[in-house]
Amino acid sequence: MKRNQFVKVLATGSVGATVLSESELQAAAIKAEPKKVLMKVGCQSGGTSVENLEFKARHGVYNIDGGAPKIIEGKGWDLDDSMRKREACEKYGISLDAYHWPLASSGIDKAIFPNVMLGKSPQRDREIEQLQQMIMVAGKTGVPLLNYNTTILPVLRTGRTTDPKRGNASYSTWNYEEALKQNHPKTIAGDVNIDMMFERITYLLDRCLPVAKEYKVKLGNHIADPPTPVGYRGITRWNSPDVFAGIKRFAQLYDSPWHGFNFCIGSIAEGLKDPKTEILPIIKWVGDRKQIFNIHLRNIKGGWNNFQEVYPDNGDMNFLQCVRALRDVGFDGMVMPDHVPHHEAPGSTNEAFAFSYGYIKGLIQAASDEAGA
Numbered sequence: 001m002k003r004n005q006f007v008k009v010l011a012t013g014s015v016g017a018t019v020l021s022e023s024e025l026q027a028a029a030i031k032a033e034p035k036k037v038l039m040k041v042g043c044q045s046g047g048t049s050v051e052n053l054e055f056k057a058r059h060g061v062y063n064i065d066g067g068a069p070k071i072i073e074g075k076g077w078d079l080d081d082s083m084r085k086r087e088a089c090e091k092y093g094i095s096l097d098a099y100h101w102p103l104a105s106s107g108i109d110k111a112i113f114p115n116v117m118l119g120k121s122p123q124r125d126r127e128i129e130q131l132q133q134m135i136m137v138a139g140k141t142g143v144p145l146l147n148y149n150t151t152i153l154p155v156l157r158t159g160r161t162t163d164p165k166r167g168n169a170s171y172s173t174w175n176y177e178e179a180l181k182q183n184h185p186k187t188i189a190g191d192v193n194i195d196m197m198f199e200r201i202t203y204l205l206d207r208c209l210p211v212a213k214e215y216k217v218k219l220g221n222h223i224a225d226p227p228t229p230v231g232y233r234g235i236t237r238w239n240s241p242d243v244f245a246g247i248k249r250f251a252q253l254y255d256s257p258w259h260g261f262n263f264c265i266g267s268i269a270e271g272l273k274d275p276k277t278e279i280l281p282i283i284k285w286v287g288d289r290k291q292i293f294n295i296h297l298r299n300i301k302g303g304w305n306n307f308q309e310v311y312p313d314n315g316d317m318n319f320l321q322c323v324r325a326l327r328d329v330g331f332d333g334m335v336m337p338d339h340v341p342h343h344e345a346p347g348s349t350n351e352a353f354a355f356s357y358g359y360i361k362g363l364i365q366a367a368s369d370e371a372g373a
Contacts, residue, residue, distance in 0.1 A: 037327050037368040039295070041360045042097065042334025044147070045353065048085045055350065057092045059357045063334050064089065065098035065147060065294075069137065071112075076133030082141040097334055098145040098220075098294060099138055101131065105225060107154030108187050117152050118189055119200045128204060132211045139215025145293050145333070146212075147220045147262040150201045152189045152235050155225045158182065160342070161308050169311075169341040169352075174226055174270070176305035186234040194236040201238060202253060212258040220262035220293035221250065226307070227271030243271030244282055251291050260291030265322060266298035266309060266339065275303050275317050280325050287329025295326065296338040297360060309339050311352070312359045323363045327371065335360050 044065035046052030056064060066089065069082040082099075089096045102112045113131070115123035138146055158178040160170045205219070212219050224237040227246070239246030247268070253259065268282060269275035286292050299315025300307040312319055323335070337360065340352035 035328055035330060036371055037364060038330060038332035039323075039326055039335050039364060040333075041357055041364065042294075042336040043353065043357070044098070044100070044336055044338060048088045048096070050088070053089060053092045053094055056094060059354050060361060061357055062093055063095045063097045065100060065145075065334070065336070066096045066143075068100050068102065071102070074130070076130040077137040079137050079140060082137050082143070086141050086143070096141070096143055098147055099134075099143050101134060101146040101148035101219070103131075103148040103150065105149045105151055105155050105222065108152045108189050110154070114188075116204050117150060117200055119196065119203070124203070128207050131204075132208055135208060135211045135215055135217050135219075138217045144216065145218045145220055147222060147294055149222045149224070150197070150204070150238060151224045152187055152192060152197075153224075153228075153233060153237070156228065163310070163341075166311065166314065166341070167343065169343050171301075171308040171310050171341055172339060173308045174306070176229065176232075179232075184233060189235065191231075191234040192236065194230075194238060194240070197236065197238045198249065198253075201250070205254065205259065209254060209256055209258055213256065216258075218258050218260060218293045220260055222262040222296075223247070223264045223267035225264065225267040225270065227267075227304070229305070239271065241271075243268055244278075244285075247282065247286060251286060251289060257290065260289075260293045261286060262294045262296065263292045264296035264298070264338070265317070266296060266300055269300050269303065269317060270307050272303050275300065276321075279317060280321060283322065283325040284329060287326065287331055290330075292326070292329070292331050292333070294333050295331070295335040297322070297335050297356075298337060298339050309341070311341060312337070312356055319359075320363055320366060323367045324370070327367045335364065 040063050041061055042063040043056060043061050047067040066085050069077040069085060072078050086096045108114050108117060113127040115127050156174055157172050158175050159173050161173045163169050163171060224239050227240040227243045228237055229241055230236045238250060265279060269279055272278040299310050299312050299317050301310055301315055302308060337353060337356035340356060
């Protein structure tokens with residue numbers, strides 16, 4: 001809203017409206033102006049192969065999470081391989097903005113470094129030494145962000161749902177009641193309550209955040225996907241059962257610019273009863289603290305205990321509202337699709353990603369135009 005429009009609104013308001021001074025009008029007008037858009041479309045799929053980098057460049061994606069360098073067993077990441085990844089990106093004008101720290105969402109039974117979240121010493125200390133070395137490699141390569149997970153259970157789903165209105169696309173689906181019927185066993189971790197979960201997280205970060213500060217590498221934790229009821233399969237996830245309370249607890253562990261979130265809007269929505277409205281104050285709270293390092297922009301139908309992962313344009317959340325909220329808190333990182341619908345047709349995954357890139361670029365352009373940028 002331009003200043004003269006803002007003044008006009010005040011002038012035509014209610015008879016009892018307060019008369020503002022010139023300085024107050026100026027301050028209010030500045031506050032009403034949308035902020036400049038700083039975010040950019042990104043992606044974490046495909047790595048740094050020539051085929052993938054050309055695919056990204058063809059679709060206007062010039063910022064990526066490049067996966068991870070080769071692992072040198074017992075040591076950490078291969079710095080030479082990391083530098084080669086950066087050079088491969090630079091040939092296409094692509095910025096290597098993040099890596100995946102090998103604390104993945106695949107579950108404790110498949111984890112490369114399981115003892116961090118199992119809480120086993122001294123085994124976890126040896127794993128943390130390698131994770132510290134990886135921060136060093138990222139810093140020396142100029143990669144400013146490591147995305148990671150602090151989970152024991154894997155990403156949880158109960159099946160797929162076909163949507164005939166979208167060409168029989170298949171949506172990944174979670175239904176808690178169905179999961180109980182499937183009666184999956186506990187993991188090797190056994191029973192882990194939320195306090196135990198946070199003890200293991202802080203044990204890791206107490207030792208890694210000082211290294212992150214030294215090498216100027218942010219550590220972005222992904223939201224556990226999905227939030228679940230207390231004690232499901234013996235585990236209470238760090239963001240469960242109240243996803244916003246879990247986010248606040250994790251955020252407030254450290255007052256550090258290197259500590260924050262790989263902020264998955266889809267996974268957060270999975271823990272909400274009304275994602276469309278409830279997601280916006282969460283974006284504002286975390287964004288105002290400057291702890292949103294990366295965005296996974298995926299939409300869902302449904303919410304707590306029952307949802308489907310859909311396309312960005314046909315879910316319950318209004319993503320233009322979300323991008324506006326990110327703009328207004330000054331978010332300057334990547335906005336990326338990560339889970340996309342599937343279809344049996346060859347090339348359907350790349351089609352879904354291409355659609356998502358274009359959609360995100362359109363959202364960013366719309367938010368930018370509103371700000372007059």
